[in-house]
Amino acid sequence: xxxxxxxxxxxxxCVIGSGAGGGQAAxxxxxxxxxxxxxxxxxxxHPEQDFKEHFWPYDLPHRGAGVGGRLRxxxxxxxxxxxxxxxxxxxxxxMAPGSRFHxxxxxxxxxxxNHWGRIALRFAPADFKARSTDGMGDDWPIxxxxxxxxxxxxxxxxxxxxxxxxxxxxxxGVFLPPPKMRCTETIVKKSCDSLGIHCIPSRLAILTKxxxxxxxxxxxAQCGRGxxxxxNFSSSQVLLPRAQATGRFTLITGAMAREIVVGKxxxxxxxxxxxxxxxxxxxxxxxxxxxxxxxxxxxRLLLNSKSTLFPDGLANSSxxxxxxxxxxxxxxxxxxxxxxxxxPPHNHDGVGGMHMYIPWWKYNRKNEFLRGYHIEFxxxxxxxxxxxxxxxxxxHEGYGAALKQNCxxxxxxxxxxxxxxEMIPNEHTYCDIDPAVVDEWGIxxxxxHWQWTDNEIRMARDxxxxxxxxxxxxxxxxxxxxxxxxxxxxxxxxxxxIIHELGTVRMGASPKTSALNSHCQAHDVKNLFVADAxxxxxxxxxxxxxxxxxxxxxxxxxxxxxxxxxxx
Amino acid sequence: MRRxxxxxxxSISRRDVLKSLTMxxxxxxxxxxxxxxxxxFAHQAIATEKAASxxxxxxxxxxxxxxxxxxxxxxxxxxxxxxxxxxIEAGAPQFIDLLTQENPDYQLMLGGGMMWxxxxxxxxxxxxxxxxxPDQQSQVLDLIAFRKNAKTDPxxxxxxxxxxxxxxxxxxxxxxxEIGIKDLQYIGNTYMxxxxxxxxxPEM
Numbered sequence: 001x002x003x004x005x006x007x008x009x010x011x012x013x014c015v016i017g018s019g020a021g022g023g024q025a026a027x028x029x030x031x032x033x034x035x036x037x038x039x040x041x042x043x044x045x046h047p048e049q050d051f052k053e054h055f056w057p058y059d060l061p062h063r064g065a066g067v068g069g070r071l072r073x074x075x076x077x078x079x080x081x082x083x084x085x086x087x088x089x090x091x092x093x094x095m096a097p098g099s100r101f102h103x104x105x106x107x108x109x110x111x112x113x114n115h116w117g118r119i120a121l122r123f124a125p126a127d128f129k130a131r132s133t134d135g136m137g138d139d140w141p142i143x144x145x146x147x148x149x150x151x152x153x154x155x156x157x158x159x160x161x162x163x164x165x166x167x168x169x170x171x172x173g174v175f176l177p178p179p180k181m182r183c184t185e186t187i188v189k190k191s192c193d194s195l196g197i198h199c200i201p202s203r204l205a206i207l208t209k210x211x212x213x214x215x216x217x218x219x220x221a222q223c224g225r226g227x228x229x230x231x232n233f234s235s236s237q238v239l240l241p242r243a244q245a246t247g248r249f250t251l252i253t254g255a256m257a258r259e260i261v262v263g264k265x266x267x268x269x270x271x272x273x274x275x276x277x278x279x280x281x282x283x284x285x286x287x288x289x290x291x292x293x294x295x296x297x298x299x300r301l302l303l304n305s306k307s308t309l310f311p312d313g314l315a316n317s318s319x320x321x322x323x324x325x326x327x328x329x330x331x332x333x334x335x336x337x338x339x340x341x342x343x344p345p346h347n348h349d350g351v352g353g354m355h356m357y358i359p360w361w362k363y364n365r366k367n368e369f370l371r372g373y374h375i376e377f378x379x380x381x382x383x384x385x386x387x388x389x390x391x392x393x394x395x396h397e398g399y400g401a402a403l404k405q406n407c408x409x410x411x412x413x414x415x416x417x418x419x420x421x422e423m424i425p426n427e428h429t430y431c432d433i434d435p436a437v438v439d440e441w442g443i444x445x446x447x448x449h450w451q452w453t454d455n456e457i458r459m460a461r462d463x464x465x466x467x468x469x470x471x472x473x474x475x476x477x478x479x480x481x482x483x484x485x486x487x488x489x490x491x492x493x494x495x496x497x498i499i500h501e502l503g504t505v506r507m508g509a510s511p512k513t514s515a516l517n518s519h520c521q522a523h524d525v526k527n528l529f530v531a532d533a534x535x536x537x538x539x540x541x542x543x544x545x546x547x548x549x550x551x552x553x554x555x556x557x558x559x560x561x562x563x564x565x566x567x568x
Numbered sequence: 569m570r571r572x573x574x575x576x577x578x579s580i581s582r583r584d585v586l587k588s589l590t591m592x593x594x595x596x597x598x599x600x601x602x603x604x605x606x607x608x609f610a611h612q613a614i615a616t617e618k619a620a621s622x623x624x625x626x627x628x629x630x631x632x633x634x635x636x637x638x639x640x641x642x643x644x645x646x647x648x649x650x651x652x653x654x655x656i657e658a659g660a661p662q663f664i665d666l667l668t669q670e671n672p673d674y675q676l677m678l679g680g681g682m683m684w685x686x687x688x689x690x691x692x693x694x695x696x697x698x699x700x701x702p703d704q705q706s707q708v709l710d711l712i713a714f715r716k717n718a719k720t721d722p723x724x725x726x727x728x729x730x731x732x733x734x735x736x737x738x739x740x741x742x743x744x745x746e747i748g749i750k751d752l753q754y755i756g757n758t759y760m761x762x763x764x765x766x767x768x769x770p771e772m
Contacts, residue, residue, distance in 0.1 A: 054757055054758075056746070056749070056757065057744035057745075057749075058659070058744060058745050058746050058749075061663070061666055062663075062666065062667065063663055063740065063741070063744040064744070065667060065740065067670050067671075068667055068670035068671030068673075068674065069667040069670075069671055069674060069737075070671070072740075179763045179765075180763055180764065180765030180766070181765060181766060182765070182766055183766035183767070185766075186766050218759045218760055218761070219760040219762070219763040220756065220757060220758065220759070220760070221756065222757075343767065344767055345753035345754075345755050346755060346764075346766070346767050347755045347756045347758075347760065347763075347764065348755075348756065348766075349756035349757070349758075349760070349763075350763045351763070381752075381754060381755075381756075382754075382756075383749070383754055383756060383757050384743045384744060384748070384749060384752060384754060385744060386740040386744060387736075387740065388739075388740075388743060389736070389739040389740070389743055390736050390739075392739070393732070393735045393736050393739050394732070394736075397713055397714045397715065397732075397735075398713050398714065399644055399645040399646075399709060399713050399731075399735065400644060400645070400646075400647055401647060401649055403645060403646065403735070403739075404646050404647065404649065407739060407743065408751065408752060411752045411754075
């Protein structure tokens with residue numbers, strides 16, 4: 001073993017991970033008077049140097065395509081804020097035979113909040129009562145009413161625009177006014193209205209009014225590149241600076257957590273981590289530990305924290321750690337809308353995301369599948385980038401003046417639709433430790449097991465049918481031809497691709513079937529908490545970030561209270 | 569018509585901007601935020617500086633002869649017209665050359681494709697593509713510019729794949745350039761006080 005340094009300092013809390021969950025915990029805990037040390041596996045973020053907001057494609061020699069064109073058509077093009085990657089050199093993960101899973105990992109201060117879609121949707125009351133509603137999965141140990149005050153607090157603090165709609169599946173929140181519709185959105189809205197599909201202003205964590213010292217959005221559509229005015233929400237620009245301002249916050253970057261160390265009394269007392277720069281093992285001591293490393297990294301860390309007291313990994317006497325893994329059901333399609341080619345040139349940018357969306361609307365009827373999905377859509381006259389004209393080129397072929405004109409007339413005429421649906425946990429989908437593989441830091445890696453069930457495939461089929469109905473009802477041409485068979489029936493995405501993977505350290509009333517109690521505190525280790533999406537019992541058709549923030553705030557309040565009572 | 573960029577909200581010097589970019593942000597404010605005016609100024613400054621570069625280009629990957637062929641093909645794929653310049657004026661060949669130097673797959677697709685094109689012209693007309701008469705050049709391009717031709721004549725398959733790839737990259741290079749973006753009449757990437765919404769959509 002490498003030499004281990006033992007710093008004398010004992011922090012009140014060690015938070016592992018700096019994204020939505022970790023950032024929220026750090027803010028609440030430090031403002032509550034506790035000292036917090038945060039471990040982040042990646043480097044620090046410097047918006048003023050790192051962000052490429054307002055660059056033109058031609059400002060970079062690769063025009064956004066990256067070295068060798070390798071980022072062409074990737075979400076993570078050269079313009080994106082420093083964030084994460086599907087593959088990280090030296091840090092592999094494996095898949096069981098027959099499984100396909102893609103794991104997006106962030107290694108940067110702020111984590112995935114640096115370039116997430118800012119979609120901030122509350123879970124609905126029924127989402128916490130899955131088993132009571134349809135007999136599948138499990139109920140959460142908390143209800144919507146338990147979390148609602150925290151949703152209020154989060155929305156009031158970070159700023160979310162939206163409108164009050166009274167839709168059962170999409171609870172209203174504390175909203176800033178929404179931006180006006182783009183042309184693409186007026187077309188889809190009109191089509192949905194006549195089909196009886198809800199199409200409402202979306203709910204995004206982007207300021208349309210100044211809030212808490214942050215100026216309002218300036219409508220450049222580039223949230224994903226990082227926002228120099230911090231008009232959108234990220235942990236790195238909105239939460240961590242607040243923790244920093246208390247003077248009780250210590251951030252350690254380049255720190256890859258390896259193991260949670262347990263004392264003789266069965267309580268967590270330190271975190272062992274690899275300092276990436278020196279490749280040495282370090283240890284940081286704390287009275288309580290909050291894991292917020294992202295659902296699968298959190299599970300990995302627990303599974304790798306084996307000891308005589310906890311031979312199956314920490315907080316895992318139930319054996320559920322790594323189980324109940326889900327991601328959102330994704331399927332997408334594209335429509336061609338010729339009426340858009342007649343639009344006069346105008347500024348179509350808007351905020352960095354959709355101004356309108358389609359919440360789940362078939363909640364009060366019998367469907368061919370359980371649970372629901374929402375639909376996101378985008379397109380129109382955005383700033384062109386590499387790959388923008390692939391479709392026009394493939395469709396029209398040829399060359400010369402005709403091709404040039406065809407590209408021009410197709411510009412801004414495509415609208416993409418993306419369904420985001422609920423997956424029900426199944427016994428064939430989970431992650432565990434691959435006994436044969438370690439990463440470059442010597443840490444055993446995760447092995448993923450993945451299987452969609454018929455319920456998700458039927459949902460993907462329904463998505464495709466809905467996309468087609470919306471497009472054709474609007475006079476558009478439905479371009480996508482999703483196959484009903486093959487590896488990805490109805491265009492269903494591989495596991496992990498939607499980057500909503502969660503559920504791997506779930507909460508529950510019984511220590512036999514869950515790892516955490518209703519406060520996201522480990523049943524087995526009372527000074528150990530989880531604040532990312534690992535505790536989620538279901539993965540409804542709403543993006544997880546807002547609920548991560550709300551749940552982390554609630555967990556942190558509880559931790560503060562327990563710390564004050566001397567119970568940790 | 570392209571709207572002119574909005575004038576900064578208040579007068580601000582480059583020095584102010586650099587100052588706020590480097591230290592003022594962190595030291596002066598709890599939030600690591602750049603003042604809106606500074607951000608706006610910086611965006612314009614970047615655009616102006618980048619636009620000023622120029623000079624003679626030396627190919628990074630292709631030989632002088634191949635690069636000439638690349639330029640010709642790019643310009644044929646997206647030629648100049650009454651509205652705008654062509655692929656060469658947009659810097660598409662430089663962009664493609666840069667990516668090709670970095671990517672062995674591109675080297676195979678493009679380098680190999682151009683060799684295929686010259687061999688095919690040699691077989692048909694006894695000379696490489698650039699030495700062919702314009703109608704001969706059009707004949708061979710008309711064959712490889714459409715996938716259906718490879719269905720009737722499988723020997724065109726490699727040429728069709730090559731041309732489709734080059735067409736995508738040329739469109740990339742063209743429409744991500746300053747003149748290409750202007751050609752599309754894209755309006756945006758700027759600082760707006762409010763989002764104005766959609767002008768009336770023409771009926772179908």
